[in-house]
Amino acid sequence: MxxxxxxxxxxxxxVAGALAQLTEPGTRGAQVLDTVDAVAAEYGWAPVSPLLLGPADETTAQHAGHLWLGFFATSLVLSELLIDAGVPGDTLVGHSGGEVSxxxxxxxMTVEEAARVLCERTKAVDESGLPPSAMVALNAPVFRVSLLCEAVADGxxxxxxDNGPDQVVVSGLLPALDRLEALAAALEIKTHRLKIPSAYHNLILGGAARRLTDRIRHIPVNAPQRRVWSPQLGREMATADDARELLAGTLVLPVRYREALRALYDDGARLFVECGARQVLTELVRQSLPAPAQAVALLTGRAQARLVPQLIKTLSADHGSGWQAGSLLTVKHSASAHVVATPAPVRPPVLQAPARRPEAEPVGASVPAPATVEPAPAPVPSDGLPIETELxxxxxNAYAQALRFPAEMVEDDTELEGELGISSLQRTNVFVQLLNTFELPNPDESVQVFKYRTVAEMAGLLRELAAAR
Structure with a gap:
């Protein structure tokens, strides 16, 4: 269980700049970044640490290799913090390249060895000679998406x-994907072209998979010492041979993440902690599993980084010490060891604000009753919207509700996308919600909504629309 x-x-x-508050020089997290940077340099890639430590935001230019090493380094830095705090992890599950993490x-594997696997994985695809290809997400169940692929009739x-009940990703060559998107549009199925530069998890990468297997054959692989569930293998990964099988098929095997979540839930899993930036997998838990399953996103964006230590402290206090502190960089394991941590009773973690300390009062002092003071009425704006503070x-509150974390985290000048990690779709949904709330007209095409990046700027846009109606 x-x-x-x-x-x-x-x-x-x-997220660019998100690790600046979580990695001090000389810490194990900083050593993880140094190791990943050193491997990136061997392959002629730019270092990833300047991007993750900042100062940087969503407009910062990124090297192509950051796509493959940025998530890896972020997950391991967060894992070091969890391990150091003794937060238990009864089972580990990765999504796509996250299985390497x-x-x-x-x-x-060690951090260095796994970073090389990711670099070789990317090289194998880049050198495959495959025509232009990509990946497309569709908001439909897997059985319906399979029928659409059959209708396109392209091998x-x-x-x-298969991420969830209404989120499936298809890969293929661009002409076939274009036809698939057109068919989906005709059926009013929403699609989204992913920023992944090839058709990963597709048999057309079979040649690249064989090339990758040859190139990483010399890298030692041990049996896992913690329970690992592989969405690509569709089962528990218990031996070194299982690990080798996963690496050999990582480019061609489909990711059955919805099935993995269900299997873990049926086995008793109730708390799912996302060791990465944003909250992609957290949302999949909420979409795919019943209410008893609780999902926690450690790092949704730069603004939440300051709360990560408190969140991890809460997880540790609620669930006990399950992992012995150590470093992912130095610990070497037996090839046959397989240890499962003893589970602790699960309660969903709750972040609590510190109690307000009362001011000291002299002993025996009498406290006069407060005088009743009628506040002066606030001036009512002529545009029909609430006063500025209320607006x-x-x-x-609308953005905090969309992201599912406390409203006090969203300050007037907080970057909604760069610091909070809110997606473009979420921003659009919140904007439409605000327009409906205040009965405002849609802006004309000259207004570029994405340029309004903070609460203050968005409130200003709403006032402009109210004045123009």
């Missing part, structure tokens, strides 16, 4: 990722 699951997301699960935490299409509070 498993109670607590650590989840490791794949590409794009990093899970293998490091489980003791199958390069493959259902690559900003309503905007703040």
């Amino acid at each position: 498993t109670n607590t699951v650590w989840m490791f997301p794949g590409p794009s699960s990093h 899970a293998m490091v935490v489980a003791g199958c 390069t299409l493959s259902v690559s990722v 900003r509070d309503q905007v703040r």
